[in-house]
Amino acid sequence: MAVRVDFNLSLDGFATTTDQTPEQPMGADWMRLVGAYIATRTMRERVFKDTSGEGTTGVDDRYARAYFDNIGAEIMGAGMFGLHSFPDDPNWKGWWGDEPPFRVPVFVLTHRKRPSIEMAGGTTFHFLDATPAEALRQAVAVAGGKDVRVGGGASTVRDFLKAGLVDRLHVAIVPILLGRGIRLWDDLRGFELGYTAESETAESGTIHLTFRR
Template sequence: MSLARVHNFSVSLDGFGTGEGLSLEAPFGHAGHRLHEWMFATRWGRSELLGQPGGSAGIDDALARKSTPGIGAEIMGAGKFGPPGWHEDPEWKGWWGPNPPFHTPTFILTHHRRPSIEMGGGTTFHFIDASPTDTLETARKAAGDQDVRIGGGPTMVRDFVTAGLVDHMHIVVVPILLGRGVRVWDGLEGLETGYDVETVSSPSGVTHVTFSRAAV
């Protein structure tokens, strides 16, 4: 069975998945890099995302690197692909340079469709304007028998969770208060009843919360 999985999705203690004032210079707005420092400090993050040696090799690393195996496609929201207004730039190809860290077909949810873009390292960006259910079906076909990563940002994660499509969700609570931005948890009352929930804190200060469907 092909699962829909959320990994390494960081939120502040007050529930914001990104800050306010997103721009080309500030992809996470006033949150800066604070939500993701834990990930860039891991051996996996340094190697895969920064191309650097070193990094921690404990619990943060172990959970971070679960994001890759078994994934055959990613779906992301328009807000993850670029700063507000990226669709007005025909040359925009994402934040990640010529070799994005996805290495699979990657579907961008947007009302502004454009031709697919083949990048290096196995990533192809497809632009799709469809419901969560239909988008997941399309991504599953592209993934073969493998799983689909639900890549964020917070609005699209919430939309997919609300639609009951997410089988596994790894949330990382960072002990900072952002105060403003985009909330992840709105409208998800009682979500825990459909999942097994496991919580573990790390010496880095973050807390990993994993929701997995009881049946999976």
């Protein structure tokens, strides 16, 4: 069992953008940040139900396959689920479609109590008001010995990194400068101590950097 993070970042360290709207829930910059990743065959199949077999099959796709491999539960912040955009809609089921790509129990961190939502394809959203360590304990309990991913957004991931709870951090760094958004790396001085770092560059120009302990 490992606690894993996989995250897309701009070169200047921004992971989410500040210009979210209902039409562009992740912000206009989002597509530039994840473009190479969602162009992979694996992401097209898994996230967009594209069974044409098209999509890139290089280094980015290898990481996309690893993304879904051996995950038993997921944890995400309220913003990644979409609660910040629709805080008062009890029927809101998140940005992730009727059949979300997670296919495991997903724990959404929020201070508001909500009933769990069972979606098609194996995903169930649970809503938790808990510290990172407590949330992780509950996720591990249902992960069946598999890994737990902390999915995002940036503030949630940073909280888990700062708490020392993450075993493997993979960042896909896109060589663009966004100049605004939420920084992943704030207040993480010395994080690298106790980890090994490995990196490689994909055909798309994305730099894949992985910290492992």
